[in-house]
Amino acid sequence: MSTSTRVLSQVESGQGVRSTTHLLGQLQIPNCCPLIGCNPGLLLAFTRHNTLRRHLHLLWLTNRPLCRRCGAEDETSVHTLRECAALAALRHVNLGSFFLDPEDIKSLSLGAIWNFRKETGLP
Secondary structure: OOOHHHHHHHHOOOOOOOHHHHHHHHHOOOOEOOOOOOOOHHHHHHHOOOOHHHHHHHHHOOOOOOOOOOOOOOOOOOHHHHHHHHHHHHHHHHHHHOOOOOOHHOOOOOOHHHHHHHHOOOO
């Protein structure tokens, strides 16, 4: 198994990857990641580092993990992409459905997801 395949499998399973530095050290990315191209934003998404409140709360950078849009649940990637009622109309326009199932997400292009994310206005 190649290093890239092994690291991708670790990221997907959530096992064995302790930090971004650890992950990037394994991939040895000079200027461009062979898995996701040269987009630094995609690299952040790939390594699961983001500025959504739940993640910031886990890092002790905010006291409130709740969604900035609806305030009903923790602000996570899954919540904003699939569940947030306040983003339902925007999700429908950009992704074709008010609420998404995991199977729906698999059929979406990364570009569509990225554009939706930008239009939410969330950092």
